[in-house]
Amino acid sequence: MVEHSIPLLELLKEEEGPILVASHENPDADTLGSALALYLFLKKKGKRVVVGCKDKVPHFLDFLPGAEEVIRLPVEEVFNLAIVVDASGFYRVNAEVKAFKKVRIDHHIGGDFYGEQDYIDPEAPSTTALIYRLLCAWDSSAIDEDIANNLYAGLATDTGFFKYSNTNAETFRIAKELVELGAKPHWTYVNFAERESINKMKLISKVLETLTLHEEGLVAGIIILDRFFRETGCEYADSEGLVNYPRSIEGVEVAYALIENREEGLWKVSLRSKGRVDVAKIAQSLGGGGHKYASGCKIRAEDYRGALDELLSAVREGLYVEGLIKQAVSQTA
Ligand SMILES: [Mn+2]
Known part of the structure; x- marks a missing residue:
């Protein structure tokens, strides 16, 4: 070469x-x-x-x-x-x-x-x-x-x-x-x-219960609470890659995983894009970074609602910039 x-x-x-x-x-x-x-x-x-x-x-x-x-x-x-x-x-x-x-x-x-x-x-x-x-x-x-x-x-x-x-x-x-x-x-x-544990399968099952769509299906995400790890005998590292579940849904442009890190008192966010939205910019606006299609950041918040609100408003801004929604304010209740 x-x-x-x-x-x-x-x-x-x-x-x-x-x-x-x-x-x-x-x-x-x-x-x-x-x-x-x-x-x-x-x-x-x-x-x-x-x-x-x-x-x-x-x-x-x-x-x-x-x-x-x-x-x-x-x-x-x-x-x-x-x-x-x-x-x-x-x-x-x-x-x-x-x-x-x-x-x-x-x-x-x-x-x-x-x-x-x-x-x-x-x-x-x-x-x-x-x-x-x-x-x-x-x-x-x-x-x-x-x-x-x-x-x-x-x-x-x-x-x-x-x-x-x-x-x-x-x-x-x-x-x-x-x-x-x-x-x-x-x-x-x-x-x-092909080396997954049964515990990991149980974690996936719990996590998929939290699957939510936003912005008329353009955004999908999961929430991984700290207690899910304890209840299934999993650890934080087992959350790796779970963001690909919401990403796999038809019509979704941006997928997120919101992961509780109790030890550090914050929420870790993984973001994925199918191509039309630059999730590196979204992560940067929240103090993180990454690639156009895969990025991450951390949000400090009392509970998942606070973290999710902050995340979704940044995501909406990203959708708005690409012309995928008409206004950067919430369109779902
Ligand atoms: Mn890399």
């Missing part, structure tokens, strides 16, 4: 360490796959490196090669270099990171910048695609099966297993090369799709 010079590459080659590769909190496969792939590669290159996350690796990601080596953040250590992957800034780690140099590798629009060595490309289908480019430019012969599987996991899940609008010829080319390097598509799929 022809590659323009990547300033980060020179920094990494010279870096003595210690290096921290950090994923964002509530990790998904792209952030953890990126962190693990980069960590495993740097280790092979003889670097002093650790991989960290604020949260325990959730069940649905515990099959990723190297997952057992992830340390919990924060730690006391002061790193020479800290790299945050698949996040719009270190604030998304949600744990203190002490480092002399900070770098971000990401495919989100906007966000925090730490210097010219940041490696950001909003066009990339996944952050693992960026990590792959970086590692190829360094030494593709050092990309082994474990590294390839981590990279493939992020690429596959961030594209909805090659279904979302960010899937193009380049996505398949990267996937093909990763398979040639040892990534196993079927094994990856089985690990993501």
Whole structure:
């Protein structure tokens, strides 16, 4: 592959360490796959490196090669270099990171910048695609099966297993090369799709009871209360991906999941768009961020009604801007 010079590459080659590769909190496969792939590669290159996350690796990601080596953040250590992957800034780690140099590798629009060595490309289908480019430019012969599987996991899940609008010829080319390097598509799929617990099914059942349509069916969403986790023996990480249920309804343009986080006293919002509405802008108006089709934010509110009101008025504004509704005030009782 022809590659323009990547300033980060020179920094990494010279870096003595210690290096921290950090994923964002509530990790998904792209952030953890990126962190693990980069960590495993740097280790092979003889670097002093650790991989960290604020949260325990959730069940649905515990099959990723190297997952057992992830340390919990924060730690006391002061790193020479800290790299945050698949996040719009270190604030998304949600744990203190002490480092002399900070770098971000990401495919989100906007966000925090730490210097010219940041490696950001909003066009990339996944952050693992960026990590792959970086590692190829360094030494593709050092990309082994474990590294390839981590990279493939992020690429596959961030594209909805090659279904979302960010899937193009380049996505398949990267996937093909990763398979040639040892990534196993079927094994990856089985690990993501066929390892659900009965508790998770019970959670889905409770959550679907909350399914609500708004704005004459243009908006649909679910509410995940903290007690649902306790009642079903699930944990917060089990809420990952549930927003795809309201999204799957015909006629829905914007889907949301409103998730209670009692520990932090706030509501986490996941937003999805089918294409006509830019949910990154909606999330930004609420202090969050993300992509045009998938974004998130946090809302501080006493109860779900307060959080939902705030969310829906921002969503209405997004629908109004795209001409999907005539006025940015509520049309449903
Ligand atoms: Mn991503």
